[in-house]
Amino acid sequence: MSDESEKKTPTNFVHDLIDEDNRTGRFDGRVQTRFPPEPNGYLHIGHAKSICLNFGTAQKYNGLCKLRFDDTNPTKEDVEYVNSIQEDVRWIGYDFGEAVFASDYFDQLYDWAEQLIGDGLAYVDSQSLDEIREGRGTAMQPGTESPFRNRSVDENLDLFRRMKAGEFPDGAHVLRAKIDMASKHLAMRDPIMYRIRHAHHHRTGDKWCLYPMYDFTHGQSDSIEGVTHSICTLEFENNRPLYDWYLDKLKVYHPQQIEFARLSLTYTMMSKRRLLELVQEKTVSGWNDPRMPTLCGLRRRGYTPEAIRNFCQSIGVTKFNGWTDLSVLENSLRDDLNKRAPRVMGVLNPLKVVITNYPEGQIEDLEAVNNPEDESAGTRMVPFSRELYIERDDFMEIPPKKFFRLSPGVEVRLRYAYFITCTDVVKDANGEITELHCTYDPATRGGNSPDGRKVKSTIHWVSAAKGLKATVRIYDNLFTKPDPDDVPEGGTWKDNLNPHSLEVRETCYVEPSLANAQPGDRYQFERLGYFCADSEDSKPGQPVFNRTVTLKDTWAKEAKKG
Ligand code: ATP
């Protein structure tokens, strides 16, 4: 996709397999993939790996990749999800043209089911779902055959047509493939092909009361579309014999299923069902809460599509499940934002400084560099005044040995401005520091001393007279453990939710240029990290910023200290 993605070449066994197929001419050199989400939730960073693999592979081989909705489960699916998924795939950077839907193939699938019945390869089972489950056996024990397994073709056809016509309630019958109840593959023990479900479908409405199972839908959809390489996650390895069986028995074009290891990211939960719980229980503000691993959450947090694509490219594609450290994703984002985010100054925990020898009422515009990584970004003017805010952490009344920032009698540089020296500490009745008195050296304008005098530190600041008040949301990991499922017996994954994952600071000050920040604009706040104007709550003149990521990986530091 982007130029960066070509830089490194991590392992990608899928591409090796395709190279081999192209060498032997297996699919006439054609490459066609698909990304097949079920519209039952929002896409997350794990899906991004699959999106980049499927669309990226098609691009690499000048092939085709479709976005196909696997919409066979009407009770859990919704157009809200269909729309968000399309938006997210486009945002990641892939143009899929028109999306396709498995439900478009319901008529064809139904005909194929009748064909298998006619060939004696499918039957209507009237056992309850519990009986069917029990009869399936275990990995150690073969299953038992259903008493309905040997119904005649005519009886099966009649019942199946009446199922379609809506004569039976949910659960009365199912259609099963007649394969082998003793197969070592559990998926091959007469899997269910169709179940009755009197439910409204978001696309087919009330046309059907009979819906095909995933396994009976997926391979055939691939076949209809002409997919060559059907890439899915490792859990589906067990279903591959069934994928192949349906296509063989139907005697239709036969794509190759390939399984790869799903993404697991530390400190991150990727189960759609659980993410839905967090939304429903209002643990987070919604699917796009900036703490969520959803693509809309990451977008609102300030992630760029380039960072996500580069991340997906850099982690490679293998057959082995394992953990990817969250810092790999964050570093990919830092690399990207470092190149393009304009630098600004903002103070998150303000402490007032009065420059006692600076003229009252005077405002001076000082030149500041917009992005040291990108000369073309130019410079801007930042107002300086007698009263300023600095970061409370940048001052200590009694500094420990290695503290080089501001303290009484110590001189520091104000970024792009002057050297200042702290002369007085003003406190309230409780002994809380309320402001600092400092003097400045007019000869150091711009940040350098003509006499070559050195200072040990440079701190950021915002003019109290001209600065803009802002709300800043400081986000941290949603989970406290690298594996959110790592809980002692009797506990649940929710015990690992981080109670400090969101801190809202309402009295921050930022330089006035940020009055025009548009929702979604990203900045580096010097010395603090990357921040993004919130897409829902930020207003001109009243900005709300989300901390996207710190400048350095603080969790890695803590782990080392550990
Ligand atoms: P569920 O089936 O529980 O609803 P799912 O995560 O499998 O959830 P799908 O919508 O079926 O969701 O996924 C669409 C595609 O994304 C599938 O091909 C799936 O294999 C892939 N995918 C899902 N999660 C990950 C992940 N963590 N890493 C890589 N690919 C993933």
Ligand code: MG
């Ligand atoms: Mg799935």
